[in-house]
Structures are given as C-alpha cells and as structure tokens.
Amino acid sequence: MRDETDRTYVITGASRGIGRGIAEALGREGGTVVVNYRSSEAAAYDVADTITDAGGTAIAVQADVSEFDQVQAMKEHVHETVGPVDVLVNNAGITADRKFSNMTREEWDSVIDVNLGGVFNCTKAFFEDIKQTDAGRLINISSVIGRQGNYGQANYAAAKSGLFGFTRSIALELASSGSTANCVAPGYTSTEMVDEVPEKIQERIRDDIPLDRFADVDDIAAAVSFLASEDTSYVTGEVIDVNGGLDV
Numbered sequence: 006m007r008d009e010t011d012r013t014y015v016i017t018g019a020s021r022g023i024g025r026g027i028a029e030a031l032g033r034e035g036g037t038v039v040v041n042y043r044s045s046e047a048a049a050y051d052v053a054d055t056i057t058d059a060g061g062t063a064i065a066v067q068a069d070v071s072e073f074d075q076v077q078a079m080k081e082h083v084h085e086t087v088g089p090v091d092v093l094v095n096n097a098g099i100t101a102d103r104k105f106s107n108m109t110r111e112e113w114d115s116v117i118d119v120n121l122g123g124v125f126n127c128t129k130a131f132f133e134d135i136k137q138t139d140a141g142r143l144i145n146i147s148s149v150i151g152r153q154g155n156y157g158q159a160n161y162a163a164a165k166s167g168l169f170g171f172t173r174s175i176a177l178e179l180a181s182s183g184s185t186a187n188c189v190a191p192g193y194t195s196t197e198m199v200d201e202v203p204e205k206i207q208e209r210i211r212d213d214i215p216l217d218r219f220a221d222v223d224d225i226a227a228a229v230s231f232l233a234s235e236d237t238s239y240v241t242g243e244v245i246d247v248n249g250g251l252d253v
C-alpha cells in the first residue's frame with residue numbers, strides 16, 4: 006500500500022464553505038489536494054495557498070461540475086499535473102428554493118444538473134482511478150434535507166436523496182476492488198448557503214437542533230476525513246448523518 010502522504014484528493018466546490026473546510030482538513034493529512042471551483046477563482050487559489058502555506062500540496066482547477074466536457078478537461082489536467090486520483094469528494098451544490106407550485110422547470114433543472122448531474126460527471130471521470138488505486142474513496146455530500154424533505158426545496162431534496170441510492174449502487178460496483186463509496190449528510194452548517202436563509206427562520210431551525218447550534222464546516226470535514234482514511238476500509242454504502250442530533 007502507498008504511503009498516506011502520496012494520495013491525491015479532488016474536492017468539488019472547494020472555494021468556500023464546507024468544501025473549503027474539507028480541502029484544508031485533507032491537506033493536513035499530506036498528499037495533494039485538487040481544489041475545484043466554478044467561478045470563484047481568487048477564493049480557490051486562496052484555499053490552495055492556505056494548504057501550501059501549512060506545508061501541504063494543492064492546486065486549484067476550474068470546472069463547472071454540471072458540464073460533462075469541463076469535467077473531462079479537469080480530469081485530463083489533474084492526470085497531467087498530479088496523476089491519478091485516490092479520493093473524490095463530490096461536494097459542489099446549489100439551491101434554488103421555491104414552493105413547488107411556483108417552481109420553474111429551470112429551477113428544477115439547475116439544481117438537479119449540479120447536485121446530481123455533477124456527481125455523475127465527476128464520478129464518471131474518476132471512477133477507474135478510484136477502483137484501481139489502493140483504498141480508493143468516493144464521498145458524496147448529501148444533506149439532512151435528503152432525509153427529511155423541506156418546504157420549498159423539492160428540487161434540492163430530490164437531488165440529495167438521489168445521492169443515497171447512487172452511493173449505495175456505486176459501493177456495490179466498487180466492492181470487488183476494495184474501494185468504498187459513502188455519503189455524509191450534513192445538517193444546517195454555517196456557510197453562505199445558510200446565511201441566505203432569513204434570520205427568523207434560522208432561529209426556528211436552531212431551536213429544533215438538540216445540540217442547539219449549526220454545524221461548523223470542521224464538523225463536516227471531520228466526518229469526511231474519517232471516511233477518506235485508509236483505515237476506514239470496511240465502511241461502504243453508508244450515510245453518516247452530521248446534524249446535531251436531528252431525528253431523521
């Protein structure tokens with residue numbers, strides 16, 4: 006088995022929020038971190054610099070995960086510059102909330118295309134790498150909303166619960182190689198995505214959380230680091246809920 010510090014990690018949507026937290030946590034493990042972003046170039050380079058300044062290795066690579074050809078180009082760039090990938094974290098995600106009676110076809114498509122189509126595109130790109138390496142890992146970032154559904158989030162809930170079946174299926178297809186596929190389902194986490202929710206609604210949500218706070222990105226990154234570890238070789242097809250004790 007290769008040394009842990011030789012591993013290559015791709016984290017989609019790593020220019021801020023949970024993806025940034027995951028990239029920095031995996032950067033501390035050693036190895037090489039690929040920081041994917043769609044449009045926030047300066048922020049993505051800042052993440053890569055932060056990892057490098059802390060003694061790690063990182064590159065930033067632009068690709069809209071919902072665009073198959075851009076993801077293929079990212080794969081080629083990653084292969085040319087750092088080689089095959091050991092761990093893929095499908096984190097990039099968006100919301101376009103509206104109650105179903107008013108939800109447009111465009112709002113449905115945009116959320117499905119990024120949150121589910123992007124997972125297809127990136128997994129397709131790096132599936133053979135993950136299968137062929139020692140201790141390959143696919144980690145998909147779902148959501149508590151995939152468990153519970155939510156008013157105004159039919160598109161997002163459909164995409165996030167779709168990841169459960171996708172992950173379980175890929176786990177079965179990877180199993181003969183010894184590589185694993187799992188989901189992390191974060192609860193409400195302090196990022197720009199949650200900042201967009203009106204403060205009154207945030208208060209109501211917080212009141213329902215047994216641990217009485219939103220997650221920090223580090224809470225989510227810790228679960229991802231656990232699943233990414235070479236030691237976690239007998240956990241596959243699972244969903245780890247990181248939601249402060251909500252009853253899902």
Ligand code: NAP
Binds near residue numbers: 041046192194198
């Ligand atoms: P965020 O702060 O809005 O950050 C989203 C990240 O995804 C950004 O880096 C953004 O990059 C990137 N991104 C968006 N669309 C992309 C695309 N088409 N291609 C590539 N990158 C793209 O979100 P977050 O709160 O950190 O959420 C991260 C993940 O956790 C998402 O999958 C989300 O659904 C999930 N999640 C979040 C929460 C929460 O409470 N925050 C809870 C449960 C699950 P650019 O700026 O470059 O576009």
